[in-house]
Amino acid sequence: MLIGRVRGTVVSSTKHPSLNGLKLLVVQELDPETFEYSNEINVVADASAAGEGDVVMYCRGSSAKYADGLGGFPIDEAVVAILDSVCVDDEMVYEKRDK
Amino acid sequence: MLIGRVRGTVVSSTKHPSLNGLKLLVVQELDPETFEYSNEINVVADASAAGEGDVVMYCRGSSAKYADGLGGFPIDEAVVAILDSVCVDDEMVYEKRDK
Amino acid sequence: MLIGRVRGTVVSSTKHPSLNGLKLLVVQELDPETFEYSNEINVVADASAAGEGDVVMYCRGSSAKYADGLGGFPIDEAVVAILDSVCVDDEMVYEKRDK
Amino acid sequence: MLIGRVRGTVVSSTKHPSLNGLKLLVVQELDPETFEYSNEINVVADASAAGEGDVVMYCRGSSAKYADGLGGFPIDEAVVAILDSVCVDDEMVYEKRDK
């Protein structure tokens, strides 16, 4: 799965009926080690009530349909977790701050 | 999912029977932040009555079969929404103009 | 889906039984706008009676199994159409010549 | 499948219910010949009780759901084996050391 940060949203009034009510997020991939942005920036269906700024884990491909309430949707990426922390080589590279 | 602009169409008379009547669009990917074209330019099945110039969201891989009326089709990309607006970092990077 | 030109064939006598009688084509991807070859050159199962020199549309991934007669085959790419014409930005970038 | 080394873990309290109790590993891909790191570094679901430092084989895409106990999970990568040795061109390029 990929790690990314939610940077925005996409709005559409002409879409596949199943997508009604589904939040579509603009997510940019983060390198799990350096936490710098990679070039990859996509639209990802929200299945975790994620909001702007959240660091999330998202799933790509047809497995995204197993995310909450997305079965049978024409989507290929879904946010499946909001991350609390990421640890690489025994160092904490990311920790969610309390709001 | 990917964001792209419809730039053309593909016509074929010798094809898989299920593709009869299906509109095949030439879609070029757009960077969701800068809205500049990326190198990726593919043929995408239309499931949203999209037309040339439309900014669309499209789905890749086997999930495309969940788009309207495309179940069991040998296609790997489908337009699933025509976009009204895209917002990144609290800035409107794209807004559909009224015709 | 991708656009490519059939450039050759692959022959194998030791293969998965389901592949018996299936034509395996060497297909090189074409940029849908410039019609120049890209680097991608793969082996693609034929489901459209395509021949050498034909400009074809092919489908990648598990959706290829929906092509004519390929259900349950261990293949990940299939030719699903022979193209007559491709139009980009109101210009005809490809048109099949009569034989 | 890919070869990689487990370099860390990811923790999340807000996630898809099916992911509860599932270990999420930070895995960086290794070139199977030189055993140098490639750029690819992802989050991979653990299905083999792998730990930090282990050299593992992981599976990508929807096939990951066939890994032990991951059926119907919204994941697209799973560790399916911990490697003992890798042999390329009759040379042992990797051998697990006894602990």
Next chain:
Amino acid sequence: MLIGRVRGTVVSSTKHPSLNGLKLLVVQELDPETFEYSNEINVVADASAAGEGDVVMYCRGSSAKYADGLGGFPIDEAVVAILDSVCVDDEMVYEKRDK
């Protein structure tokens, strides 16, 4: 599908039960035209009794599960044919030598 040459093997004693007895090959991709190695070098499940040095065709993604005896396995690449010859632009670019 991809063309590659078998360059080695991978051994694992801690793995998904379904992988017991399955040969895991190190395969490097070959350009179908020049037959030079590409950068891609992966672990591929054997479903064709392939051995070191063989030039093979392999299938990627979830379709690999349709290869002989691999149904429901957590694998994403499988050898499905050993090649006899490859012909590109009417030239024989590869022909298997008799042993």
